[in-house]
Amino acid sequence: MSKFDDDEDKPTVVIDLNALKKQKSKLEEDLASQASELVFNVGEEEFASSEAEGILSEIEEFPVICFDFQSDFFEKSLNQFPEGFEFKVAKSLPELNSFLKSEHFQVVIFNYDVNSKAVNQLCMQIKQKRPQTKTLIMARSISPKKALIHAATPSGADGYYEFPLEPNRIKQELIKIHSKLK
Numbered sequence: 001m002s003k004f005d006d007d008e009d010k011p012t013v014v015i016d017l018n019a020l021k022k023q024k025s026k027l028e029e030d031l032a033s034q035a036s037e038l039v040f041n042v043g044e045e046e047f048a049s050s051e052a053e054g055i056l057s058e059i060e061e062f063p064v065i066c067f068d069f070q071s072d073f074f075e076k077s078l079n080q081f082p083e084g085f086e087f088k089v090a091k092s093l094p095e096l097n098s099f100l101k102s103e104h105f106q107v108v109i110f111n112y113d114v115n116s117k118a119v120n121q122l123c124m125q126i127k128q129k130r131p132q133t134k135t136l137i138m139a140r141s142i143s144p145k146k147a148l149i150h151a152a153t154p155s156g157a158d159g160y161y162e163f164p165l166e167p168n169r170i171k172q173e174l175i176k177i178h179s180k181l182k
Contacts, residue, residue, distance in 0.1 A: 120155035
């Protein structure tokens with residue numbers, strides 16, 4: 001028996017490229033239809049600062065946990081965050097877990113640029129196990145299209161924010177996340 005005879009006995013995988021292309025097109029169409037319903041950090045014009053102020057005065061101050069995993073970014077930048085929220089910094093997983101024990105609404109902010117794999121895993125676990133806790137991903141480069149694609153994944157966040165840090169934009173994103181509760 002030759003080497004070639006052995007290869008004939010092995011299963012063959014056939015990939016239908018046309019079917020894959022159709023499936024990809026269908027997924028893209030589905031995402032596009034969802035995009036018309038979802039809005040991620042599209043700009044100041046959608047959520048005017050005075051409107052955000054009015055909404056903020058109607059809601060109670062809520063905790064916002066900034067998770068400084070493997071960095072000190074949030075700890076050093078807290079002065080660039082808006083007033084009207086209870087900002088707390090968690091530096092370790094046990095510390096984050098202690099905040100996540102709360103049964104009340106809160107938002108956890110992650111810096112995606114530091115450790116994207118850990119952020120994805122944590123967002124997915126929070127979404128599954130702590131529905132009252134919402135997540136916000138901050139990143140150096142996250143377009144509305146990238147945010148929409150990421151939001152559709154199991155590790156998708158409730159909000160997305162592209163740097164630089166600007167207190168009014170951060171406030172608007174936090175209010176948008178809170179307003180989704182209604």
